[in-house]
Amino acid sequence: xxxxxxxxxxxxxxxxxxxxxxxxxxxxxxxxxxxxxxxxxxxxxxxxxxxxxxxxxxxxxxxxxxxxxxxxxxxxxxxxxxxxxxxxxxxxxxxxxxxxxxxxxxxxxxxxxxxxxxxxxxxxxxxxxxxxxxxxxxxxxxxxxxxxxxxxxxxxxxxxxxxxxxxxxxxxxxxxxxxxxxxxxxxxxxxxxxxxxxxxxxxxxxxxxxxxxxxxxxxxxxxxxxxxxxxxxxxxxxxxxxxxxxxxxxxxxxxxxxxxxxxxxxxxxxxxxxxxxxxxxxxxxxxxxxxxxxxxxxxxxxxxxxxxxxxxxxxxxxxxxxxxxxxxxxxxxxx
Amino acid sequence: xxxxxxxxxxxxxxxxxxxxxxxxxxxxxxxxxxxxxxxxxxxxxxxxxxxxxxxxxxxxxxxxxxxxxxxxxxxxxxxxxxxxxxxxxxxxxxxxxxxxxxxxxxxxxxxxxxxxxxxxxxxxxxxxxxxxxxxxxxxxxxxxxxxxxxxxxxxxxxxxxxxx
Numbered sequence: 367x368x369x370x371x372x373x374x375x376x377x378x379x380x381x382x383x384x385x386x387x388x389x390x391x392x393x394x395x396x397x398x399x400x401x402x403x404x405x406x407x408x409x410x411x412x413x414x415x416x417x418x419x420x421x422x423x424x425x426x427x428x429x430x431x432x433x434x435x436x437x438x439x440x441x442x443x444x445x446x447x448x449x450x451x452x453x454x455x456x457x458x459x460x461x462x463x464x465x466x467x468x469x470x471x472x473x474x475x476x477x478x479x480x481x482x483x484x485x486x487x488x489x490x491x492x493x494x495x496x497x498x499x500x501x502x503x504x505x506x507x508x509x510x511x512x513x514x515x516x517x518x519x520x521x522x523x524x525x526x527x528x529x530x531x532x533x534x535x536x537x538x539x540x541x542x543x544x545x546x547x548x549x550x551x552x553x554x555x556x557x558x559x560x561x562x563x564x565x566x567x568x569x570x571x572x573x574x575x576x577x578x579x580x581x582x583x584x585x586x587x588x589x590x591x592x593x594x595x596x597x598x599x600x601x602x603x604x605x606x607x608x609x610x611x612x613x614x615x616x617x618x619x620x621x622x623x624x625x626x627x628x629x630x631x632x633x634x635x636x637x638x639x640x641x642x643x644x645x646x647x648x649x650x651x652x653x654x655x656x657x658x659x660x661x662x663x664x665x666x667x668x669x670x671x672x673x674x675x676x677x678x679x680x681x682x683x684x685x686x687x688x689x690x691x692x693x694x695x696x697x698x699x700x701x
Numbered sequence: 702x703x704x705x706x707x708x709x710x711x712x713x714x715x716x717x718x719x720x721x722x723x724x725x726x727x728x729x730x731x732x733x734x735x736x737x738x739x740x741x742x743x744x745x746x747x748x749x750x751x752x753x754x755x756x757x758x759x760x761x762x763x764x765x766x767x768x769x770x771x772x773x774x775x776x777x778x779x780x781x782x783x784x785x786x787x788x789x790x791x792x793x794x795x796x797x798x799x800x801x802x803x804x805x806x807x808x809x810x811x812x813x814x815x816x817x818x819x820x821x822x823x824x825x826x827x828x829x830x831x832x833x834x835x836x837x838x839x840x841x842x843x844x845x846x847x848x849x850x851x852x853x854x855x856x857x858x859x860x861x862x863x864x865x
Binding site: 630 | 726758761762763764765766788813814815826827828829842843844846
């Protein structure tokens with residue numbers, strides 16, 4: 367674990383530099399359009415992922431994951447693609463965090479099958495099990511995903527910020543004045559966001575950027591104004607912006623209304639993973655996935671329901687510069 | 702015979718304490734959760750938990766605000782199991798007033814919901830039941846879908862309603 371001094375030093379200098387260098391790193395150099403400045407987002411689907419009764423075929427998840435990562439990187443072999451992910455973290459001796467979302471409780475939390483598949487692939491690519499942390503707000507949220515809490519060194523660890531604690535000092539960016547989880551600030555060299563796609567009664571949509579509410583001590587302080595600009599502000603805090611470099615979004619199961627808690631009457635199975643480095647582009651794409659389902663179900667758009675995810679445009683504005691929400695600048699690949 | 706003022710004050714305090722402890726003067730403490738076996742097929746699994754309004758975000762962050770806005774006082778929750786097949790969670794929200802519970806139920810109503818006659822009214826789907834009774838709002842959600850699930854949920858809902 368880093369000391370506070372080391373953390374502050376890294377937050378101020380190294381992480382910023384590394385993040386700048388690694389922006390678009392996974393997809394870089396494999397496609398002329400990407401090089402031209404487009405943000406790549408991949409939606410990988412497997413219609414047979416869930417049975418008609420809604421049972422997840424866990425064996426198919428790892429295949430879908432490999433398809434998503436190879437498409438995203440443009441590399442044919444999954445092993446090579448995962449090695450590139452490890453390189454983005456700084457090498458196999460670095461600690462990678464997998465930030466899940468179990469807030470919605472059982473039934474609408476990140477699937478453990480996906481997280482274990484990611485961990486397995488990272489281990490195959492050279493990361494030691496002890497250098498992987500599955501984490502979220504607290505034990506309850508992790509258990510909702512189906513995980514068992516473990517802090518045993520040398521093995522795949524799984525624990526929440528209730529174990530690690532939070533930084534004493536507030537991190538501040540715009541309206542976001544938060545105490546950050548020490549898992550983010552001190553343990554991880556890089557974080558892969560593994561959120562689950564959901565409608566959100568306040569923010570409209572919760573996915574890549576909103577998942578960062580799980581890294582602060584008091585997320586309820588960030589809900590005003592439909593979570594806008596708080597979501598964008600929170601993601602602009604340097605250590606959040608820099609360490610959370612990649613999203614492997616779980617859209618295998620989702621709720622298209624009444625989220626973020628479990629609403630079985632609004633549950634559906636997109637049977638998809640949504641992958642990318644540009645968190646704004648990912649959320650823009652995810653929003654449209656939710657809107658299409660709402661239209662299909664005869665529901666109002668989120669705009670008409672007076673809760674469009676305004677934080678997405680805020681995150682894309684010049685002040686925040688977190689990514690793009692311009693469809694013309696997003697290279698969407700559906701496989 | 703004249704009593705000193707201090708004695709009068711002590712007597713008044715004792716009288717007030719006795720009065721406030723009389724039946725009917727205390728706020729009734731409700732345990733809304735049927736015990737295992739009280740409702741055919743249903744077993745309560747684990748202890749119930751209570752969240753005060755200020756802490757509700759710890760249980761349903763993101764969803765808590767609508768209850769807080771409607772004046773929730775506390776939320777009690779407990780897990781259940783039906784015939785070892787259907788797992789369910791029962792949330793009982795104690796609102797500050799019946800108006801608060803009405804507001805929450807209005808928000809739960811949708812075109813495809815089935816209206817049900819329980820308490821002061823409610824709505825049901827295949828895997829969930831929401832109803833209100835006085836200042837209480839109850840939401841029961843099942844994690845699995847079975848043909849007999851809706852009837853089982855309604856039986857549990859009536860069991861909770863009878864305790865409110």
